[in-house]
Amino acid sequence: MKVDIVVDARYKSCPGPLLALAEAVMKASPGQIIMLLATDPGAPRDIREWALNVGHKVLNIEKADETYQIYLEVSS
Amino acid sequence: MSKISIIVASEKLDKLLPAATLATTAAVMGWESEMFFTFWGLLALKRDYEPKEVSSDYKVYEDYLRRAVSSGAMPSWLEILEQGKKTGRLKVYACSATMSFLGVKTEDLVEYVDGVVGAASFLSKAKDSDINLFIS
Numbered sequence: 038m039k040v041d042i043v044v045d046a047r048y049k050s051c052p053g054p055l056l057a058l059a060e061a062v063m064k065a066s067p068g069q070i071i072m073l074l075a076t077d078p079g080a081p082r083d084i085r086e087w088a089l090n091v092g093h094k095v096l097n098i099e100k101a102d103e104t105y106q107i108y109l110e111v112s113s
Numbered sequence: 114m115s116k117i118s119i120i121v122a123s124e125k126l127d128k129l130l131p132a133a134t135l136a137t138t139a140a141v142m143g144w145e146s147e148m149f150f151t152f153w154g155l156l157a158l159k160r161d162y163e164p165k166e167v168s169s170d171y172k173v174y175e176d177y178l179r180r181a182v183s184s185g186a187m188p189s190w191l192e193i194l195e196q197g198k199k200t201g202r203l204k205v206y207a208c209s210a211t212m213s214f215l216g217v218k219t220e221d222l223v224e225y226v227d228g229v230v231g232a233a234s235f236l237s238k239a240k241d242s243d244i245n246l247f248i249s
């Protein structure tokens with residue numbers, strides 16, 4: 038997957054990862070793909086809920102060691 | 114659009130952090146979000162106020178929380194609030210009665226305060242909220 042922006046929010050607890058991602062989305066363009074790196078165990082569900090509310094699309098969530106890689110496509 | 118209203122009645126770190134987290138997360142999720150700072154909560158809106166203490170019952174955990182904030186693992190309550198304000202959907206109100214009895218003037222308050230209001234004004238703003246919380 039082609040990633041346009043990487044947001045590293047590892048070792049940040051809630052609401053750090055979501056706020057970091059939301060800030061990146063504000064600066065991003067529609068169609069861009071953001072990869073969020075997070076270790077907060079609540080992050081995957083939180084990001085999914087948030088994306089549902091605001092209309093962005095979670096493409097995939099992977100986990101390597103303790104790090105989640107959350108792929109988000111920015112909507113218009 | 115969903116809406117949350119939070120009454121904040123404490124200036125302690127362990128109350129301000131969850132209050133700011135919920136208010137800002139709601140705003141970032143596209144919700145309307147309102148905070149009303151009353152009684153000791155109002156102290157947190159004074160310029161240069163930096164919360165360092167937790168509630169007295171939980172003193173034993175104070176260092177854990179301070180360390181989480183100072184290491185950057187947890188954002189400070191002001192950083193959280195500022196991001197909520199950036200959305201334009203988070204409103205912060207100061208309680209007028211508390212300002213009177215504490216002798217706090219409008220110019221003593223941080224600039225992100227949207228207004229000084231009384232109980233009736235806040236209630237009428239909050240009455241159509243989906244979620245109402247009182248944090249003290």
